[in-house]
Amino acid sequence: MTTTSAQLDAADPLAHFRERFVGAASDLVYFDGNSLGRPVAAVAERLASFVQEDWGGRLIRGWDEQWMDLPTTLGDDLGRICLGAAPGQTTIGDSTTVWLYKLMRAAVDAAVRRDPHRTEIVIDTDNFPTDRYVAEGIAAERGLTLRWIEVDTSEGVTADQLAAAVGDRTALVVLNHVAYRSAWLADAPGLTRIAHEAGALVLWDLCHSAGSVPVHLDAWDVDLAVGCTYKYLNGGPGSPAFGYVNARLQGELTQPIQGWMGHADPFLMGPGYTPATGIRRFISGTPPILGMIAMQSMLELVEEAGIEAIRAKSVALTSYAVELADATLPEVSVASPRDPAQRGGHVTLHHDRMREVTARLWERDVIPDYRDPGGLRIGLSPLSTSFDEVERGMAAVATALAG
Known part of the structure; x- marks a missing residue:
């Protein structure tokens, strides 16, 4: 050498x-930073300050002062620093699995409303297990069919494979940007274009790329994306995931887990559900504020570097x-x-x-x-x-x- x-x-x-x-x-x-990143040293002081000042000092006033907006303000930071996403399209909260369910369900329901013949979800056999399991559940729940792309476990989905799999029955394509097993880096703009040419929506799983590989969701015209924050974003064990919904789709998609925090007026506590405007409609429950603290320190390092x-x-x-x-x-x-x-x-x-x-x-x-x-x-x-x-x-x- x-x-x-x-x-x-x-x-x-x-x-x-x-x-x-x-x-x-x-x-x-x-050698496992792609599963759980090391903690940033500054997090210890940040967490201690949060307990003493934000939580301990401000108590419930913290919700009005910043916590209610933290999922979207931190989502905007994540979008700007790592995802190539303009403000108002990314929010943080829930787990990766919950985000996959919400956005997959919203996507296939919208596709079927537009065209009842679009009854297929295209996904590959080496996609991350959670993505496959959620897709299987939604297909059973909504009477849809899974069309599987067989891939080499040392590679990933190619343009030719996707072009052969999509068609006028495709509602949604689900792909990993970086394959969890092989690290195959997909041609995200090219594959997105193929899905769109077939009239389908596409959802990208960014778990193994966010914070490590440059992502340009807006420039690639991506529809939907999901990712976790405990790998290259060093948010800590079980830190909340993020969801991205392209602004052009936010008024069209109906998210299936209608919680109080996604309501247009969360404190109205009324008898019916009216979704908030924009990305907030994709929030379901109370934001996991503590789980966002560590990620803030890592985002600062990513932006600096x-x-x-x-x-x-x-x-x-x-x-x-x-x-x-x-x-x-x-x-x-x-x-x-x-x-x-x-x-x-x-x-x-x-x-x-x-x-x-x-x-x-x-x-x-x-x-x-x-x-x-x-x-x-x-x-x-x-x-x-x-x-x-x-x-x-x-x-x-x-x-x-x-x-």
Whole structure:
């Protein structure tokens, strides 16, 4: 290898961000930032201040002063910093699963109202399990059919595959921007265009790209998007998800979980439901304010670093991991795209013994995760991961495989 990890770290313009994460200075190797990001160090003080001042000092007055609007104001920040979304289209709250249900149901119902023959949801066999399970439930609930795209688990949905699957019966297409298993980076604008040419709506799952890969929802003319905030957005375990609804659709879609916070006047407490205008109509229940605090600190770091610089660091980290795998793991195959332009923020290495290898690594404070079939997944969060950490982790993988 021509360049050492020390040289790569010395040349890394984002290296100084690493010290702003809890635990990054330890010897532990963290290869799972694409499942749960490290906490930002500033969160401890932010949470303490919130308990003492906002919650403890302002008490219920906090709702009138800022909490009622936090899902949409923080959603606007997320849209501006990470999603390429103009204000008024993104809001935060609920889980990823709930957002998928709300937006999938709203989309298929709208499609069927326009054209009763549109009775199919197009989704791929390697889409994230939750997306598939929710789609299956909605299809059963609404009398729809699922049209499956069979994909290679080391790749993802291609333009030719989608074009062959959609047609005049397609109501909704559900796709992952970055495949959870292989890290295949989908051609979001191209696939969105194919869905639209067939007259269908499209929903993008951004869980493995938001905060790591630049996203341009407005420019791509995306209809709907959903993502979580505990991966590359470092919101913490169970932090609330987000939903994006393109402004041109907000008056057309009827969200199926009509809660009091999505009412035009939440405190009217009247006998009937009147939806709020704009993105607020897609809010259901009381916002999880505590769960949004940590994400604010990470969004500040992402804005400071710049999403394009973060993507460049991500490409460099995953490319280094692939280079090390080729050099030191001859029995292992790379089950992710080798072209970094087609790869998100993680790399999956395949070997039949990877389940036992993963367990062995965890005992040694090297933390990847495992995905069938035989995949050791290395998730590299750009602001908190160093090249030295990648080198040490890959050496540990080689040792565990040899043991």
